[in-house]
Amino acid sequence: MMRSLLGGLFSLCFLASTTFAQSNPCSLSDHTEYTKKIKEFTTESFFSTELVDHLPLSSCVPAPDVSLHHIVGAPDVLDYTRDINAYFRLLASKSPRVKVWSIGTSEEGREMLVAAVSNEANLAKIDRYKEITAHLADPRGLSEADAQKLIAEGKPIYWADGSIHSPETGSPEMLMELAYRLAVEDTPFLQEIRRDAIVLITPIVETDGHDRMVDVYMQHKKHPDQHPYPLIWWGHYVSHDNNRDNLGVSLALSRNMLKTYLDWHPTVMHDLHESVPYLYIMTGTGPYNAWLDPIVISEWQEMAYHEIEEMTKRGVIGVWTHGFYDGWAPNYLLSIANNHNSIGRFYETFGNGGADTRVRTLRPPDTSREWYRPNPPLPKVKWSARDNINMQESAILFGMNNLASNGQKFLNNFYLKSKRAVAKARTEGPAAWVFPADDPRPAEQASLLNLLQLQGVEVHRLEKELRIPAAQSAQESAGDKEKDKEKSAEKSDTGAKPKEEKKPAEAVLPAGSYVVRMDQPYSRLADMMLDTQYYSPRDPRSYDDTGWTLGALRNVKTTRVTDLSILSAAMQKMGRIDPPGGIDGQGKTFVIQHNTDSILASLRFRSPAFPWKLRKIPSKPMAPNSKPVPSLFATPTAPSSKRPRRISESKSILRMPL
Numbered sequence: 001m002m003r004s005l006l007g008g009l010f011s012l013c014f015l016a017s018t019t020f021a022q023s024n025p026c027s028l029s030d031h032t033e034y035t036k037k038i039k040e041f042t043t044e045s046f047f048s049t050e051l052v053d054h055l056p057l058s059s060c061v062p063a064p065d066v067s068l069h070h071i072v073g074a075p076d077v078l079d080y081t082r083d084i085n086a087y088f089r090l091l092a093s094k095s096p097r098v099k100v101w102s103i104g105t106s107e108e109g110r111e112m113l114v115a116a117v118s119n120e121a122n123l124a125k126i127d128r129y130k131e132i133t134a135h136l137a138d139p140r141g142l143s144e145a146d147a148q149k150l151i152a153e154g155k156p157i158y159w160a161d162g163s164i165h166s167p168e169t170g171s172p173e174m175l176m177e178l179a180y181r182l183a184v185e186d187t188p189f190l191q192e193i194r195r196d197a198i199v200l201i202t203p204i205v206e207t208d209g210h211d212r213m214v215d216v217y218m219q220h221k222k223h224p225d226q227h228p229y230p231l232i233w234w235g236h237y238v239s240h241d242n243n244r245d246n247l248g249v250s251l252a253l254s255r256n257m258l259k260t261y262l263d264w265h266p267t268v269m270h271d272l273h274e275s276v277p278y279l280y281i282m283t284g285t286g287p288y289n290a291w292l293d294p295i296v297i298s299e300w301q302e303m304a305y306h307e308i309e310e311m312t313k314r315g316v317i318g319v320w321t322h323g324f325y326d327g328w329a330p331n332y333l334l335s336i337a338n339n340h341n342s343i344g345r346f347y348e349t350f351g352n353g354g355a356d357t358r359v360r361t362l363r364p365p366d367t368s369r370e371w372y373r374p375n376p377p378l379p380k381v382k383w384s385a386r387d388n389i390n391m392q393e394s395a396i397l398f399g400m401n402n403l404a405s406n407g408q409k410f411l412n413n414f415y416l417k418s419k420r421a422v423a424k425a426r427t428e429g430p431a432a433w434v435f436p437a438d439d440p441r442p443a444e445q446a447s448l449l450n451l452l453q454l455q456g457v458e459v460h461r462l463e464k465e466l467r468i469p470a471a472q473s474a475q476e477s478a479g480d481k482e483k484d485k486e487k488s489a490e491k492s493d494t495g496a497k498p499k500e501e502k503k504p505a506e507a508v509l510p511a512g513s514y515v516v517r518m519d520q521p522y523s524r525l526a527d528m529m530l531d532t533q534y535y536s537p538r539d540p541r542s543y544d545d546t547g548w549t550l551g552a553l554r555n556v557k558t559t560r561v562t563d564l565s566i567l568s569a570a571m572q573k574m575g576r577i578d579p580p581g582g583i584d585g586q587g588k589t590f591v592i593q594h595n596t597d598s599i600l601a602s603l604r605f606r607s608p609a610f611p612w613k614l615r616k617i618p619s620k621p622m623a624p625n626s627k628p629v630p631s632l633f634a635t636p637t638a639p640s641s642k643r644p645r646r647i648s649e650s651k652s653i654l655r656m657p658l
């Protein structure tokens with residue numbers, strides 16, 4: 001392969017920082033043994049590039065084989081989470097260009113990591129760069145001149161994460177070699193990435209499942225005569241759909257990744273998957289999610305085509321885009337970035353479900369020449385784990401270099417998307433979403449509002465009653481309006497008169513109602529979560545058949561308000577919302593509002609006075625002039641000494657003397 005870019009590489013040295021005080025500078029040479037094995041395990045020269053067909057040897061920083069006792073991409077071997085994490089910690093202890101920290105643990109207590117790789121000067125100022133992206137993420141109060149100063153000072157951040165899907169085993173291995181290469185190699189191409197960007201790496205997203213996969217795979221390698229165990233269920237609670245959790249955020253891995261995103265605001269978040277030959281670079285077929293800023297759609301295309309071109313120029317075959325996945329649903333891991341005004345993207349490389357080398361025969365649909373796949377994969381090829389590493393690592397390095405060399409543009413786009421999200425209330429609407437104070441299901445309402453806050457969305461509470469002249473209910477959302485418009489247009493075509501639109505009545509929003517303003521940085525995400533989807537029948541079949549109108553899904557009232565006057569109403573920004581609950585009065589029987597709030601299930605199981613005798617009573621006014629409320633009579637059967645003094649879990653207890 002082309003080695004000209006390596007000219008002078010091995011004569012170059014780099015100086016260790018004072019933190020890593022060595023009296024002599026560290027030297028670089030060719031890691032001949034490692035390089036030899038890369039060549040040996042790469043099945044075809046057109047599955048490699050000059051970026052990855054060798055590895056330098058540093059006199060200071062241990063290469064992956066020192067720790068793993070094999071090269072990255074070696075056949076028939078995979079590494080456990082603890083060993084991969086240990087290598088990243090070793091790198092950080094030996095290189096001034098690497099920092100590592102924990103981002104939390106899995107359900108089973110396995111650690112998830114982030115490693116930051118950049119040059120020494122950038123890592124010394126890493127907190128300042130984090131501050132800059134946080135400012136650009138929330139540009140309220142930032143003048144244009146100050147924003148431009150921050151962009152000029154800032155560094156774009158590229159966050160690569162591996163193996164959310166446990167049978168896809170190449171990326172945790174590849175990311176170790178990538179981190180080492182980024183830390184030690186001194187070609188102008190890699191120096192540029194270190195100088196003009198910060199790379200974050202999370203080697204394994206699904207750590208529990210990864211270790212189960214390594215167990216199953218290595219067991220079979222040790223006992224090839226026995227029938228292999230299938231990896232039936234890999235995550236602690238969820239397997240493949242751990243990559244559909246980023247609206248609900250119910251898994252530890254989703255919470256850890258979301259929190260890390262909100263701490264760092266990476267410009268790009270890149271998930272590494274393995275399924276289709278040989279390297280699919282995500283842009284999707286569309287329809288694209290209608291709530292995203294259209295700038296990000298261009299960014300997906302621009303980044304994908306840069307990498308396709310660079311790989312194709314080097315003679316690598318089977319690198320393509322478009323014809324897989326759509327870009328519609330916002331619940332993938334990469335959606336964390338797209339939903340918060342950054343760029344979320346992914347690769348699919350060809351995996352072998354482990355580190356086997358196998359002859360792979362492809363079906364005609366995978367090898368056909370298409371406008372989006374002018375250089376298609378071959379019908380039959382020998383494919384190795386190292387081929388997979390070469391493809392992932394080369395392409396993502398081109399992506400990282402693209403971000404670094406166009407850092408100002410990408411940071412400016414991020415700022416622009418954030419600014420336009422704040423302007424959305426006035427430029428696109430709606431003005432706000434309101435959760436009325438008189439919702440009969442306050443616990444579910446609070447749970448949904450807390451979920452929005454977990455996602456970084458601000459929630460306010462109205463201090464006084466507000467009358468809105470032309471409010472629209474959630475049922476009259478943007479999608480429906482579009483549908484109505486189309487229907488009207490169809491009717492006009494046939495000469496029929498469109499129905500006269502009914503003017504919505506004045507809406508009264510009680511004091512204490514919660515308001516999600518659309519003049520905040522994550523307005524698009526909130527609008528996306530609460531609005532109704534309209535999936536045009538003209539569009540191709542969706543990649544995931546799913547919907548996500550969370551108000552309707554949780555039976556919580558949401559009101560879409562287009563009247564801008566709501567933005568001037570007196571309201572207070574909320575922290576965590578904890579709806580009131582408790583027991584009023586004395587007696588042996590509790591009256592509980594039977595409002596189908598799902599928390600009622602936990603009341604029954606968490607109460608020490610369990611079991612309860614429950615009796616449903618018909619809806620009727622419980623006090624003069626009060627509304628009829630369906631209720632339950634609940635009589636604890638446990639002795640009075642064990643009865644609850646206060647049922648704080650029950651957020652839905654009716655405050656009523658018994």
Ligand SMILES: [Zn+2]
Binds near residue numbers: 164168273274
């Ligand atoms: Zn996957």
